[in-house]
Amino acid sequence: MGDSDGVLDVRMPRLSESMSEGTIVRWLHASGAAVERGDELAEIETDKATVSFEADAGGVLEILAEEGATLPVGAVIARVGGSPAADAGPPVAAGPVADPPPAASTAAPSAPASPVSVDPPAAATAPARRANRVPTSPLARRRAKELGVDLAGVRGTGPGGRIVRADIEAAAAATAAPASALNGSAPAGGSVPDLRGRVTLVELSRARRLTADRMAESAATVPSFPLTAEVDMTRALELRSGIADLGDVTAVPTVTDLVVAASGRALWEHPRVNASYREGTVAMFERVNIGVAVDTPEALLVPTVTDADRRSLTSIAVRTRELAELARSGRIGPADLEGATFTVSNLGMFGVTVFEAVINPPQAAILAVGALRRLPREIDGEVQVRPVLTLTLTSDHRVLDGAESARFLRRLVELLERPLALLLDHPTTSEERA
Numbered sequence: 001m002g003d004s005d006g007v008l009d010v011r012m013p014r015l016s017e018s019m020s021e022g023t024i025v026r027w028l029h030a031s032g033a034a035v036e037r038g039d040e041l042a043e044i045e046t047d048k049a050t051v052s053f054e055a056d057a058g059g060v061l062e063i064l065a066e067e068g069a070t071l072p073v074g075a076v077i078a079r080v081g082g083s084p085a086a087d088a089g090p091p092v093a094a095g096p097v098a099d100p101p102p103a104a105s106t107a108a109p110s111a112p113a114s115p116v117s118v119d120p121p122a123a124a125t126a127p128a129r130r131a132n133r134v135p136t137s138p139l140a141r142r143r144a145k146e147l148g149v150d151l152a153g154v155r156g157t158g159p160g161g162r163i164v165r166a167d168i169e170a171a172a173a174a175t176a177a178p179a180s181a182l183n184g185s186a187p188a189g190g191s192v193p194d195l196r197g198r199v200t201l202v203e204l205s206r207a208r209r210l211t212a213d214r215m216a217e218s219a220a221t222v223p224s225f226p227l228t229a230e231v232d233m234t235r236a237l238e239l240r241s242g243i244a245d246l247g248d249v250t251a252v253p254t255v256t257d258l259v260v261a262a263s264g265r266a267l268w269e270h271p272r273v274n275a276s277y278r279e280g281t282v283a284m285f286e287r288v289n290i291g292v293a294v295d296t297p298e299a300l301l302v303p304t305v306t307d308a309d310r311r312s313l314t315s316i317a318v319r320t321r322e323l324a325e326l327a328r329s330g331r332i333g334p335a336d337l338e339g340a341t342f343t344v345s346n347l348g349m350f351g352v353t354v355f356e357a358v359i360n361p362p363q364a365a366i367l368a369v370g371a372l373r374r375l376p377r378e379i380d381g382e383v384q385v386r387p388v389l390t391l392t393l394t395s396d397h398r399v400l401d402g403a404e405s406a407r408f409l410r411r412l413v414e415l416l417e418r419p420l421a422l423l424l425d426h427p428t429t430s431e432e433r434a
Helices: 126-131 138-147 165-183 206-221 234-245 255-269 313-329 402-417 419-423
Strands: 002-004 007-011 021-027 040-045 050-054 059-063 070-072 076-081 224-232 275-278 281-284 290-292 342-346 365-369 373-379 382-396
Touching: 021 138, 040 076, 138 165, 224 234, 224 402, 234 313, 234 382, 234 402, 234 419, 255 290, 255 313, 255 342, 255 365, 255 382, 255 402, 255 419, 290 313, 313 419, 365 402, 382 402, 402 419
Parallel strands: 290 342, 342 365
Antiparallel strands: 002 007, 007 076, 021 040, 021 070, 040 050, 059 076, 224 382, 275 281, 365 382, 373 382
16 A cells, blocks of 8 residues: 555555456445455455455545456555545545546446446445345356346355356346347347357456466477376275274365375475476475365366375365365465465366376476276286276476376376375475485
8 A cells, every 4th residue: 555645545466476467356345434454445356366355554445446347466446544524525526536547447338237236335335235245256246247137136056055157147148038039139248149159258257367378378388298197096995995984074085185195295206396497497396285176166276285295194185175165165365376386186076087187387297187997907817896097197398308207107106006105294304305
């Protein structure tokens, strides 16, 4: 916040390492409302998640940027200063404030109007509206405002009846279809006529746009290669059953947990995989932090299990459950999405047996996990049916060559096929490894 004549500028905060701009999802106070230092002012959608940020000082809030506006880090989005007594009169200025952010438009004639989104919210009605609000994701609220959808008439299909963006778009399409049929005009809400039939243009969320940009960057700039190996998961599943028999369901590892735990140990033993390419050099990281891809209603998120090499299998199981719950409920913060040095992506629950994941820059590798299959294998001269897991490691050839990646993958297979070591916290330190 910058100070000018007792009035502080509220600027778009940097809420994650990679954040360059943010979208104002929702103001938590009306313009003209009195706020105190530490009060949450707004929900901001970053490149990682949607989070709230707090006021650095108390005073009267003057909102300069509308909900839905996307602005660069450091841009002035509001001002705080004065006191309610000093600012007696209309809580919202009738005219525009000098130099408003260019991305925040005050008129949107092309968007369908709704009783909720046309009039600026009055300070007196804000508490009542918040008390009666239907559980709604931030992206869904923004999309409802864009399409003129009344949230009160939308049935949520997300966890716990939460309204997600798909619900908003379905409600908008259901409203637009009868009107289009009556007047014969092209469908509203971003749809255009096409010889292929109705085409609906769906706006990507910031998280999905960032994912698309990063994957395109990876495909264009990273010379990657895949290696695939199979794992006999007999002992790993027996270990899992033994842990389940102890009765603590929160500590029972999933297949993903087993893979994350084994990956942590293998990365500690093969530090070059736990690295990144930087302008002709290889940056090797001291900590082993593994990102675990989680499918959510809004986007694919990758929470980070920090120090995965030092955690026991049961500790990893507890932590991944916590992170997945935070991600799917929309409560995860940027800190839980930062700092990964390696990523594990599991599509086995969808029946996918083998796939090649795209490296998430700047990491040097990513592991794709397929479905468990019961396949015949020769064991001590006999054919037996065994649970088999397929792992595909995709590596950055600027950091790793084929032999280095193969040695890492072989060690990963060994740890999963002999998994008792995963129950123990890692006893060694990074200094001893060096």
